[in-house]
Amino acid sequence: MKKLAILISVTLVMFLSACEKQGFYHGDHFFVKNAGAEMPVYVKGNIQSGTFILFLHGGPGGNASLPSFMPVSKELENDYAFAYWDQRGSGLAMGNPDPGTFTVEQFVDDLDLVVETIKRRYQNPRIVFYGISWGGALGSAYLSTSNLQDKIDGFICMDSGHNLLEGLPKSVLFVKDYAQQQIDLGIDVAYWTAARDWCATQPDMTKKENYFKYDGYLTNTNAYRKDPHQEVEGPEVGALGTMNSYLSLAIFFNGKYLRPRFNILALNLSPAMARIKTPTLVIWGRHDGVNTIEMGYDAYNSIGGPGFQEKELVILENSAHEGYIEEQELFIHSFRGFVDSL
Amino acid sequence: MTIIRLITLFLLLQTFSVGAQVHFETNANSKTSFEERLALKLEYFGELVLHPGLSVGLQCIVIKNNWFTVHWDVDLGGYWHRWNNKSVFLKTSIGSRFAMGPIFADLNIGIGYLHAWADGKIYQQTEAGGVEKVANWGHPHFMPNTSILIGWDGSRRPWTVHFGPEIYLQSSFNHQFLPHVAVKMGITYKFNQQ
Numbered sequence: 001m002k003k004l005a006i007l008i009s010v011t012l013v014m015f016l017s018a019c020e021k022q023g024f025y026h027g028d029h030f031f032v033k034n035a036g037a038e039m040p041v042y043v044k045g046n047i048q049s050g051t052f053i054l055f056l057h058g059g060p061g062g063n064a065s066l067p068s069f070m071p072v073s074k075e076l077e078n079d080y081a082f083a084y085w086d087q088r089g090s091g092l093a094m095g096n097p098d099p100g101t102f103t104v105e106q107f108v109d110d111l112d113l114v115v116e117t118i119k120r121r122y123q124n125p126r127i128v129f130y131g132i133s134w135g136g137a138l139g140s141a142y143l144s145t146s147n148l149q150d151k152i153d154g155f156i157c158m159d160s161g162h163n164l165l166e167g168l169p170k171s172v173l174f175v176k177d178y179a180q181q182q183i184d185l186g187i188d189v190a191y192w193t194a195a196r197d198w199c200a201t202q203p204d205m206t207k208k209e210n211y212f213k214y215d216g217y218l219t220n221t222n223a224y225r226k227d228p229h230q231e232v233e234g235p236e237v238g239a240l241g242t243m244n245s246y247l248s249l250a251i252f253f254n255g256k257y258l259r260p261r262f263n264i265l266a267l268n269l270s271p272a273m274a275r276i277k278t279p280t281l282v283i284w285g286r287h288d289g290v291n292t293i294e295m296g297y298d299a300y301n302s303i304g305g306p307g308f309q310e311k312e313l314v315i316l317e318n319s320a321h322e323g324y325i326e327e328q329e330l331f332i333h334s335f336r337g338f339v340d341s342l
Numbered sequence: 343m344t345i346i347r348l349i350t351l352f353l354l355l356q357t358f359s360v361g362a363q364v365h366f367e368t369n370a371n372s373k374t375s376f377e378e379r380l381a382l383k384l385e386y387f388g389e390l391v392l393h394p395g396l397s398v399g400l401q402c403i404v405i406k407n408n409w410f411t412v413h414w415d416v417d418l419g420g421y422w423h424r425w426n427n428k429s430v431f432l433k434t435s436i437g438s439r440f441a442m443g444p445i446f447a448d449l450n451i452g453i454g455y456l457h458a459w460a461d462g463k464i465y466q467q468t469e470a471g472g473v474e475k476v477a478n479w480g481h482p483h484f485m486p487n488t489s490i491l492i493g494w495d496g497s498r499r500p501w502t503v504h505f506g507p508e509i510y511l512q513s514s515f516n517h518q519f520l521p522h523v524a525v526k527m528g529i530t531y532k533f534n535q536q
Contacts, residue, residue, distance in 0.1 A: 099517075249390075249520065253518055258520055
């Protein structure tokens with residue numbers, strides 16, 4: 001009987017400790033339901049500020065729920081509320097959305113639902129989009145669509161993939177140059193020779209099989225982080241945090257179905273971005289190999305057209321695709337400067 | 343997909359085979375009544391260890407000798423993964439138990455039904471272009487599962503204790519089988535000890 005009592009006590013302690021996990025649950029949350037998907041939105045930070053930063057994650061097929069534990073986010077959450085939305089088929093999103101819904105138009109429609117729900121739940125706060133990579137493209141698509149931009153107060157467009165039609169061939173050149181550098185250094189010569197020679201054929205990057213081959217090479221370059229050995233502040237959630245927060249294994253598995261079925265390889269939003277008259281900060285890593293710096297200039301020039309003045313370009317000179325952690329302080333300074341100026 | 347079909351087929355065959363074995367054993371040893379083979383289970387079911395849940399179940403001993411037992415279990419339970427989902431499940435499994443003195447190891451494989459609800463308010467668009475809160479009906483899922491448990495069977499006591507991980511899949515979740523890990527810790531009470 002004594003052993004039974006011990007067992008019950010241990011179970012009880014486990015149950016109570018499982019309930020006691022406020023550390024990972026600051027803020028608010030809700031779900032939006034649209035076209036077969038139920039997508040979570042986690043709201044953290046300074047809700048009283050009346051300024052909501054709506055984070056648009058990358059991918060497609062990435063997630064916002066893990067970046068919600070980034071120290072860089074936590075720092076900015078002192079000033080603003082952050083809304084972390086996991087897109088359809090991504091992150092912690094639930095449901096079984098039909099592959100036919102994997103279109104830019106549908107993602108824009110989902111985003112509009114998130115915007116409208118934030119406005120309803122929080123009494124029409126200011127909303128600023130903060131989109132990285134695919135998220136920057138999604139923000140650009142939204143703001144270029146009819147008069148949706150009237151709902152948004154600002155746009156931070158970071159290393160966006162708004163024009164993959166022109167951007168991907170530039171990234172292929174990045175891989176080719178990187179491959180040549182490795183060959184010159186005598187590193188893994190056979191692998192990099194194959195990569196260089198393949199890139200030299202100027203493959204048609206609107207074809208999925210070419211994209212996946214290129215992506216295999218790209219991930220072995222420093223396209224994402226200029227110095228892959230740099231110590232950066234990643235998400236403050238380890239294995240224990242994963243067991244003790246709203247995260248689940250879905251962040252590792254979701255997206256696998258979406259990615260091969262959501263073809264944005266021929267996406268070119270540059271002409272449409274002339275319609276954007278929302279104040280915008282374009283922020284780019286000088287050494288970004290995914291969406292190269294030329295595409296940063298393209299984004300800056302395209303937004304609002306040549307006569308539009310309410311835009312700013314910040315180049316992070318020592319960053320690649322992850323400037324928010326590679327040059328965290330400069331990123332935070334630029335971010336705050338822009339949002340506070342709105 | 344083929345693997346899942348094979349597992350399902352295997353479990354169905356096991357279920358029929360178990361039924362046959364129960365009958366055979368009962369006839370072979372008429373002193374062992376159905377009630378004596380039956381036990382009640384109560385478990386902590388922690389999805390990702392710390393997301394709390396409970397499970398209650400019935401266990402029926404099908405075959406038993408000094409070191410080996412086959413049992414058939416039916417469990418009803420649920421758990422709460424805060425800000426993510428609330429789920430309930432009904433599952434059945436076949437288990438093989440290997441005993442060494444009072445210690446035993448249990449290998450179980452089963453199938454079940456899982457119903458998961460988003461843990462939070464849900465909004466959708468209205469036809470007029472606004473947003474509205476909507477009812478949360480949740481999503482139905484197939485739940486194949488397997489577990490490895492370590493336990494202690496106290497001699498001449500009516501109960502046993504067990505502890506171990508369970509891996510189960512949630513299908514279909516974004517058209518995939520989403521894996522989960524849970525830890526189970528519980529007691530099994532034998533109605534009438536043999």
